[in-house]
Amino acid sequence: MDQESIKNRLQEKYPSYQIDEGGQWIVLNVPVSDWKQVAAELRNEAEFELDFLFCLTAVDWKTHFSVVFHLRSILHNHELVVKVKIDDRQNPVLETVSDIWRTAEFHEREAYDLFGIRFNYHPDLRRLFLTEDWKGWPLRKDYEDPVNMIKL
Amino acid sequence: MLEEIGTSAEGDLIINVGPQHPSTHGVLHLVITLQGETIKKVEPHLGYIHRSIEKMCESLSYRQFIYVTSRMDYLSSHINNLGCALAVEKGLQVEVPRRAMVIRVLMSELTRLASHQLWWGAMAMDIGALTPFFHAFREREMINDIMEETCGARLTMNYMVPGGVMFDLHPDFQKKVKEFIAHFKGKIDEYDELLTGNVIFRERTVGVGKISREDAISYGCSGPVARAAGVSCDIRKHAPYDMYSELKFDEILHTDGDCYARYLVRMQEMRQSLNIIEQLIDNIPEGDFQAKTKAVLKLPKGEYYSMVETARGEFGVYIISEGAMTPYRIKFRSPGFSNLSALDHMAKGSKIGDLVAIMGTLDLVIPDIDR
Amino acid sequence: MFSLEKISIGVQTALNNSLPAFWALMAQFAIVGVLVISLFAVLGLVLVFMERKVSAYMQIRLGPNRVGYKGTAQTLADTLKLLVKEGLIPDGADKFLFRLAPYVVMISAMLLMAPIPFSRNFQIWDINIGVLYISAISSMAVIGILMAGWSSNNKYSLLGAMRSGAQIVSYELSAGLSVLSIVILSGSLQLSEIIQSQENGWWLFKGHIPAVIAFVIFIIAVTAETNRAPFDLAEAESELTAGFHTEYSGMRFALFFLAEYANIFIVCAIGATLFLGGWMPFHVGSWSAFNQIMDYIPGSIWFFGKTFLLIFVIMWFRWTFPRLRIDQLLNLEWKYLLPIGLINLLLITVMAILGWHF
Numbered sequence: 001m002d003q004e005s006i007k008n009r010l011q012e013k014y015p016s017y018q019i020d021e022g023g024q025w026i027v028l029n030v031p032v033s034d035w036k037q038v039a040a041e042l043r044n045e046a047e048f049e050l051d052f053l054f055c056l057t058a059v060d061w062k063t064h065f066s067v068v069f070h071l072r073s074i075l076h077n078h079e080l081v082v083k084v085k086i087d088d089r090q091n092p093v094l095e096t097v098s099d100i101w102r103t104a105e106f107h108e109r110e111a112y113d114l115f116g117i118r119f120n121y122h123p124d125l126r127r128l129f130l131t132e133d134w135k136g137w138p139l140r141k142d143y144e145d146p147v148n149m150i151k152l
Numbered sequence: 153m154l155e156e157i158g159t160s161a162e163g164d165l166i167i168n169v170g171p172q173h174p175s176t177h178g179v180l181h182l183v184i185t186l187q188g189e190t191i192k193k194v195e196p197h198l199g200y201i202h203r204s205i206e207k208m209c210e211s212l213s214y215r216q217f218i219y220v221t222s223r224m225d226y227l228s229s230h231i232n233n234l235g236c237a238l239a240v241e242k243g244l245q246v247e248v249p250r251r252a253m254v255i256r257v258l259m260s261e262l263t264r265l266a267s268h269q270l271w272w273g274a275m276a277m278d279i280g281a282l283t284p285f286f287h288a289f290r291e292r293e294m295i296n297d298i299m300e301e302t303c304g305a306r307l308t309m310n311y312m313v314p315g316g317v318m319f320d321l322h323p324d325f326q327k328k329v330k331e332f333i334a335h336f337k338g339k340i341d342e343y344d345e346l347l348t349g350n351v352i353f354r355e356r357t358v359g360v361g362k363i364s365r366e367d368a369i370s371y372g373c374s375g376p377v378a379r380a381a382g383v384s385c386d387i388r389k390h391a392p393y394d395m396y397s398e399l400k401f402d403e404i405l406h407t408d409g410d411c412y413a414r415y416l417v418r419m420q421e422m423r424q425s426l427n428i429i430e431q432l433i434d435n436i437p438e439g440d441f442q443a444k445t446k447a448v449l450k451l452p453k454g455e456y457y458s459m460v461e462t463a464r465g466e467f468g469v470y471i472i473s474e475g476a477m478t479p480y481r482i483k484f485r486s487p488g489f490s491n492l493s494a495l496d497h498m499a500k501g502s503k504i505g506d507l508v509a510i511m512g513t514l515d516l517v518i519p520d521i522d523r
Numbered sequence: 524m525f526s527l528e529k530i531s532i533g534v535q536t537a538l539n540n541s542l543p544a545f546w547a548l549m550a551q552f553a554i555v556g557v558l559v560i561s562l563f564a565v566l567g568l569v570l571v572f573m574e575r576k577v578s579a580y581m582q583i584r585l586g587p588n589r590v591g592y593k594g595t596a597q598t599l600a601d602t603l604k605l606l607v608k609e610g611l612i613p614d615g616a617d618k619f620l621f622r623l624a625p626y627v628v629m630i631s632a633m634l635l636m637a638p639i640p641f642s643r644n645f646q647i648w649d650i651n652i653g654v655l656y657i658s659a660i661s662s663m664a665v666i667g668i669l670m671a672g673w674s675s676n677n678k679y680s681l682l683g684a685m686r687s688g689a690q691i692v693s694y695e696l697s698a699g700l701s702v703l704s705i706v707i708l709s710g711s712l713q714l715s716e717i718i719q720s721q722e723n724g725w726w727l728f729k730g731h732i733p734a735v736i737a738f739v740i741f742i743i744a745v746t747a748e749t750n751r752a753p754f755d756l757a758e759a760e761s762e763l764t765a766g767f768h769t770e771y772s773g774m775r776f777a778l779f780f781l782a783e784y785a786n787i788f789i790v791c792a793i794g795a796t797l798f799l800g801g802w803m804p805f806h807v808g809s810w811s812a813f814n815q816i817m818d819y820i821p822g823s824i825w826f827f828g829k830t831f832l833l834i835f836v837i838m839w840f841r842w843t844f845p846r847l848r849i850d851q852l853l854n855l856e857w858k859y860l861l862p863i864g865l866i867n868l869l870l871i872t873v874m875a876i877l878g879w880h881f
Binding site for chain 2: 578581582583584678679682686752753755756759760761762763764842843844845846847848849850851
Binding site for chain 1: 199204454457468470
């Protein structure tokens with residue numbers, strides 16, 4: 001599918017979600033509560049079949065987090081970006097998609113490690129790069145480390 | 153952090169492979185649960201050279217951050233740099249001169265050859281044949297010399313800049329590359345004779361570390377690992393960057409998904425890379441090697457994602473810009489990280505010797521995984 | 524003409540004439556002991572140097588070329604380094620067994636030296652069950668390896684030792700069967716007689732194809748028995764770091780290292796003795812003039828020449844082949860080599876009874 005038809009299909013299917021265009025790919029904004037179900041639908045429905053999660057990351061917008069999923073369909077060779085906005089900065093929680101895309105298991109651990117976003121029902125949510133006793137979440141904008149960080 | 157290192161409650165043997173171990177090629181740490189010689193579980197412990205490059209990049213300018221990525225996948229630093237340069241160019245809307253594009257593709261393919269050569273030697277060494285390593289390094293040395301002449305470095309090249317390349321080619325470049333092609337064409341047949349047909353090598357790799365097409369996609373595998381399982385995922389074909397849409401080359405696909413298929417994919421990719429270099433080496437257009445860009449680069453507010461095919465798979469650069477001199481957030485999608493996540497799946501139920509073969513054919517570069 | 528036989532007889536007569544019989548024997552013991560130990564030391568130096576040069580040649584390198592004349596003193600320098608290094612013993616190791624293990628391996632290698640005929644009548648002990656003695660003693664080394672692996676208190680060592688145990692016990696059978704085939708052909712267990720029986724041609728040529736098969740199986744089996752690549756699973760440095768000697772350092776490591784090379788020398792010497800006539804020059808049946816010319820080359824040169832040829836072959840294996848996996852290794856032995864060896868033995872027996880060999 002080309003971008004236009006993806007956009008139309010998404011609008012039909014998820015009329016309440018905001019869809020951004022103008023960037024490289026269509027961006028679908030999904031609320032936290034619906035994410036798991038939407039993910040399963042995007043993965044399994046034949047017209048989308050977004051089976052390849054090639055990038056999972058989070059962004060700290062100081063007021064909220066957004067978790068960004070870059071999805072691709074190997075069959076149709078189209079891409080879709082899904083953003084999930086998490087407003088609760090103190091205790092950011094999202095449901096895991098590691099049972100839908102297995103690669104998410106590692107990527108979610110990375111996001112947990114560096115942003116402190118907890119993924120519910122994740123099979124093995126631990127720190128990935130940093131040691132278990134590390135304090136703080138390094139990729140958050142308010143993270144301070146006087147030893148390892150050099151301020152410009 | 154680690155479990156009680158000894159035996160598990162079920163009486164299985166738990167051993168640590170790494171962080172210092174001859175076959176992890178870096179500081180990868182695997183905790184493997186063994187029943188006799190059979191592997192029950194492989195659990196990677198990462199982060200021994202985690203430098204938080206993504207955080208570092210948030211305080212580097214768009215010209216500077218490119219060169220940090222040479223330190224990620226140091227075996228394909230050209231291609232990493234290229235990915236970053238492409239992302240910045242996307243934001244700046246710069247037209248890259250044709251000469252620069254050709255140089256970039258040439259350098260990328262030379263890098264891919266060098267990386268595959270090193271992989272070939274190192275993988276053979278993991279499997280127990282020590283000699284191929286030296287044979288592979290002899291040819292890799294020639295590539296390194298070519299690189300050194302043009303960009304002054306042998307490993308972390310730092311040659312790409314937004315809008316082109318940093319210097320023009322060395323006058324001897326074409327001559328040297330042609331010499332190399334003539335030399336390597338004979339040698340790659342020698343590689344095949346030395347290892348591909350060897351009975352023991354086949355015994356060790358055929359049917360070992362199998363991954364199905366569905367699993368390869370689900371685990372986010374890319375590059376030769378996925379292509380050996382039948383996933384068509386070559387970025388050079390599916391989302392061509394620079395010159396690749398104008399070039400004739402094949403995407404190598406195998407369907408077995410085992411170590412031998414991964415081996416064959418890389419061997420044939422080397423031939424394809426030679427093919428690409430041959431198409432371009434006589435047709436380097438005259439002109440600028442760099443587009444004119446401002447001294448201080450500022451990307452307009454927005455999000456830019458670029459992907460390139462490194463020797464290990466899909467490398468992605470995700471830049472979020474707020475319009476400042478430095479990126480607001482950068483994410484690198486490294487191929488090794490996703491490929492590694494499939495290791496447990498591949499190695500379950502096989503022997504320790506197989507684990508080494510699987511790691512060898514996954515072609516892991518640890519700084520690329522840890523970032 | 525130069526002959527080791529004359530020297531040994533000369534020394535023996537001199538000792539017997541000047542000393543009482545008991546002390547003459549004691550003096551002989553001492554001389555033989557010193558000779559064996561120094562032969563081991565020299566062999567270690569020569570073989571390590573040879574291996575490094577052979578590997579360098581195969582790997583398009585130069586190899587050691589700085590210390591001494593063209594690098595010949597390199598292994599001596601390495602030995603000196605190992606001698607002065609601290610021998611670490613890991614915490615939690617069984618210290619007594621840990622210290623004992625290298626000596627067990629080394630002693631079993633030294634004991635094997637006894638029945639090997641270096642030249643005509645130049646043999647430490649011409650025991651009449653020489654072949655049996657060799658088979659018996661050579662299986663003792665595995666005890667030392669298991670001891671080393673277990674006492675190190677290291678899982679890699681343990682895995683290596685277990686692999687080594689399985690491997691040596693299995694391949695002992697094939698090696699034994701192919702040795703037996705020569706025993707059947709020559710009708711004797713005494714090594715000097717086996718060599719004598721090859722006066723009109725080596726068993727490799729006299730025994731037709733079955734003897735060649737036995738020889739090939741023997742070479743494969745002893746490569747496995749000495750834990751050399753492609754069967755070096757006990758050490759498999761890319762899997763088990765260094766296998767059973769992971770925790771060894773300094774002189775104890777050097778002993779393992781030396782024992783490995785001594786074992787290679789010994790198995791190759793046995794192979795040369797059984798299949799290639801040992802010190803017996805290259806003779807062809809009734810060509811007496813040709814045989815006479817061949818006899819001008821001293822037996823010791825024939826012996827060492829053949830042995831080093833076999834050593835070179837084994838080194839060649841190591842630097843070209845990838846390593847097998849443990850289950851494939853055992854499959855190769857139990858599913859292929861052992862049945863082939865058994866059938867081959869049957870053939871040879873038939874051949875020996877009917878007198879079909881030359």
